[in-house]
Amino acid sequence: MINGISIEEYLRQKGVNPSYQRIRILECLVNSKSHPSAEDVYKELIKEIPTLSKTTVYNTLELFADKGLVLTLSIDGNQTRYDGNTLEHGHFICESCNRVYDFLVDTDALTCEGLDGFVIKEKHFYLRGICSSCV
Amino acid sequence: MINGISIEEYLRQKGVNPSYQRIRILECLVNSKSHPSAEDVYKELIKEIPTLSKTTVYNTLELFADKGLVLTLSIDGNQTRYDGNTLEHGHFICESCNRVYDFLVDTDALTCEGLDGFVIKEKHFYLRGICSSCV
DNA sequence: TATAACTTTGTAATCATTACAATTTTAAAC
């Protein structure tokens, strides 16, 4: 369930054929607050879908990002992480435990100078530091 | 030259022994507006320092980041990029040409909710889109 | 000069991601 509709219907609305694997992968992302990597998603799902291929996870996540179903986070230096929450919000990564946290922020309040003629498609506000459970 | 002092003196001030390679690598970063990757720095310098090792470039950039001489940018999905300008500013990456541009932004104007007890060490404001020369 | 600490180098290993071709599944046409 997301925005009151099923995952399946949500996929259709975004122009993606809701195959079993796609439903399960998207479900993983919208139910998780952990901003998982492709590997994380694979490890989670392989427990219940023993035939799942890692390639499918990678391809599907790329497809979802293209269709605007998920956000791609480059916050972590060595792996791409994905977010099922496409509403604008900020991210904090803990350099101790590597967990990624959400927080509320309104970047519309910012004025950017020096980008005349640039087309902005995505905004990302990232913080790096030590989270409250690692302090 | 940076902040009116030599690269060599700048390294010393930050507690880094100014070896020839370190001076040349830092020079690359402070003179460039391109936010180069380790590979970029290596390709640039190997022309004049034929004995330079890529490992030295990687190790040195990591050392510089630890000592606060450069910023590490995770804006580009598949390689780390470095910035010799450690003053706070925003970054725009063009998804067509992959160039990274600077812009002015004051993130102190932002209020973040939900980070009580978190220690913030770095702030990054990234934009993704199409730059004016690629539109 | 002898010695230890520091720095650089080259090679091999690691690990995330992508390329690609084969197989399977799904849906439409007959």
Place this chain on the structure above:
DNA sequence: GTTTAAAATTGTAATGATTACAAAGTTATA
């Protein structure tokens, strides 16, 4: 319900950035 083509999934191999590691070179100090 069989045939056929398109779509989706799978497994394996390749790629490419980064890291590990040990040897060689350099610098500073006793």
